[in-house]
Amino acid sequence: MSFISKIKSVFKSSSAPAKKAAAPAKKATSTSAPAEKKAASPVEKKASAPAEGVNPKEVDTLLAAIKERRTIYSLKPELPAGVTLADIKDITQAILKDTPSAFNSQPNKVIILTGEAHKQVWNQVVEAIPTEDGKKRPQSAADEAYGTILFIVDDAVTKGLQEGFPAWAAAFPDFAVTSNGAVQISTWTALSQLPGFGAHLQHYNFLKGFLGDKIGENETIQAQLVFGTKVADAGEKTYKDNAIPIVTEL
Numbered sequence: 085m086s087f088i089s090k091i092k093s094v095f096k097s098s099s100a101p102a103k104k105a106a107a108p109a110k111k112a113t114s115t116s117a118p119a120e121k122k123a124a125s126p127v128e129k130k131a132s133a134p135a136e137g138v139n140p141k142e143v144d145t146l147l148a149a150i151k152e153r154r155t156i157y158s159l160k161p162e163l164p165a166g167v168t169l170a171d172i173k174d175i176t177q178a179i180l181k182d183t184p185s186a187f188n189s190q191p192n193k194v195i196i197l198t199g200e201a202h203k204q205v206w207n208q209v210v211e212a213i214p215t216e217d218g219k220k221r222p223q224s225a226a227d228e229a230y231g232t233i234l235f236i237v238d239d240a241v242t243k244g245l246q247e248g249f250p251a252w253a254a255a256f257p258d259f260a261v262t263s264n265g266a267v268q269i270s271t272w273t274a275l276s277q278l279p280g281f282g283a284h285l286q287h288y289n290f291l292k293g294f295l296g297d298k299i300g301e302n303e304t305i306q307a308q309l310v311f312g313t314k315v316a317d318a319g320e321k322t323y324k325d326n327a328i329p330i331v332t333e334l
């Protein structure tokens with residue numbers, strides 16, 4: 085199995101335990117309704133399903149991918165050997181499809197820039213930045229990266245939700261950005277599993293102005309994943325000791 089098919093199958097199969105994991109919720113709901121005696125036996129039968137269904141190997145694979153994703157600034161403007169643009173598009177497309185959103189509103193969009201479009205956009209960002217120091221990162225994107233994945237929110241979707249559910253109106257912009265962030269980090273994580281792939285996340289969101297009619301008026305760019313072939317690994321990372329308390333009583 086190629087690395088690409090492996091990654092696709094991991095991200096496909098990672099949805100399987102999640103589906104099975106939904107079972108305990110059902111169980112909790114139905115067992116909390118004592119009146120529904122009839123439901124008791126089928127639910128009991130199902131009770132062992134989650135434990136059997138969760139495959140620790142799949143969880144480990146996902147956790148390893150999350151750990152292995154890093155910010156890689158040192159890139160060259162090529163695709164890694166054996167990786168095609170179609171692979172990058174397909175993986176990103178799968179994540180775009182399966183990422184959850186408020187009320188399943190699916191406000192997220194993605195555009196992939198490469199070739200002259202990628203170069204032109206980043207060169208215009210360089211021109212727009214006044215300081216030499218500030219130009220460095222976008223210049224490296226123009227010269228050293230192969231492409232850019234643009235993460236976009238369709239604000240018309242948010243507006244529609246605000247009109248449809250006025251009581252929640254203030255929350256919908258944050259919900260859209262939360263969901264978009266999930267697309268960003270899942271994409272970054274999945275693609276980082278491709279051997280030789282490197283990427284860093286940027287926020288030159290004003291580059292929308294350089295995209296002409298490739299992006300809609302109602303669409304907002306949230307982030308850019310600048311990618312190419314990794315030249316050097318990320319540096320050492322420090323971690324906070326962010327232990328999670330489990331609270332059972334207040």
Ligand SMILES: Cc1cc2nc3c(=O)[nH]c(=O)nc-3n(C[C@H](O)[C@H](O)[C@H](O)COP(=O)(O)O)c2cc1C
Pocket residue numbers: 153154155156284285286287318321
């Ligand atoms: C929401 C978010 C915003 C970020 N913005 C930028 C950015 O604008 N420019 C940049 O170079 N890195 C950016 N980063 C990358 C972080 O600096 C990086 O993830 C962090 O230092 C941890 O390093 P790691 O990615 O190697 O784990 C961002 C990361 C996240 C999650």
